[in-house]
Amino acid sequence: MVEAARDVVAFTGAGISTESGVPDFRSPGSPWLANMPIDFRQFVCDPAARAEAWRRKFAMDDVYRGVAPSRGHRALARLTAAGKISAIITQNIDNLHQASGVPDAALIELHGNGSYARCLDCGRRHELNEVRRSFESVGVAPRCDCGGLIKSATISFGQPMPEREMRRAQEATLGCDLFLAIGSSLQVYPAAGFPQLAKRNGARLVIVNRDPTPLDPLADLIVRGDIGDALALWSA
Known part of the structure; x- marks a missing residue:
């Protein structure tokens, strides 16, 4: 055919x-079930939700590092x-x-693509190793030099x-x-x-x-x- x-x-x-x-999203025991992506509106509006989104993102990155x-x-x-x-x-x-x-x-x-991040305002690409260093050093979701929110370059629920x-x-x-x-x-x-x-x-x-x-x-x-x-x- x-x-x-x-x-x-x-x-x-x-x-x-x-x-x-x-891991897929639906199989029993999938780590995604404990690290579900944060809704886009929550990410934009709530600093605590942004921090939790990055914590979950890096937890999942660790699960399939090196695949x-x-x-x-x-x-x-x-x-x-x-x-x-x-x-x-x-x-x-x-x-x-x-x-x-x-x-x-x-x-x-x-x-989208989960191997890098982008600023939601200016669109600048940010590498995840830099974002992770910043996040883990201060525990706050990072911002771009332009002041915009940095988010994984994936499409979240509600986005x-x-x-x-x-x-x-x-x-x-x-x-x-x-x-x-x-x-x-x-x-x-x-x-x-x-x-x-x-x-x-x-x-x-x-x-x-x-x-x-x-x-x-x-x-x-x-x-x-x-x-x-x-x-x-x-x-x-």
Whole structure:
């Protein structure tokens, strides 16, 4: 199916990174359950919430420090390099697609990237090691030189979705004839709307996931096996 397609778009969720050691959000015992992201409005309005957000952020960074791309990441990178995949739309914030060699031009991060921070006012990039040193030395959420709040470059609950990335994702989805939904529960919107958009536009839909999803009835093919095994076969 991948070989016969003209234009393939991959859509990835947390499941592609669990083989790398990055915990997903829903599994029993997941460290995310004790370190859930702080709502964006709370982060902006409450200094104590900002400090707690950074404490949780660094706690989770410690959980998956040193993780490497999975077989699934590497397979998608090979398919992208070969010209089969035109875009990878990801819900993940772990930077593992970049680490696998996927170029920025082919990657669309709907929920941002957790490997650095940005000022909410001026947009300046801040490296996390600097932010962490500042936070741990004084116990107060840091601010940018411009006075703005510094926040992990991820999209929090309640924070507007990035317009440019949403537009890129829509354009890629409408241009494909095969849409691969990989390792996603397909329950989080608006991201989960892209597989449906692809299907409505005439593309074939393949869902590769450990568990059933609400969009399974729309799929042309469902793969319940290991993500790394499935993608390795398609990228061989």
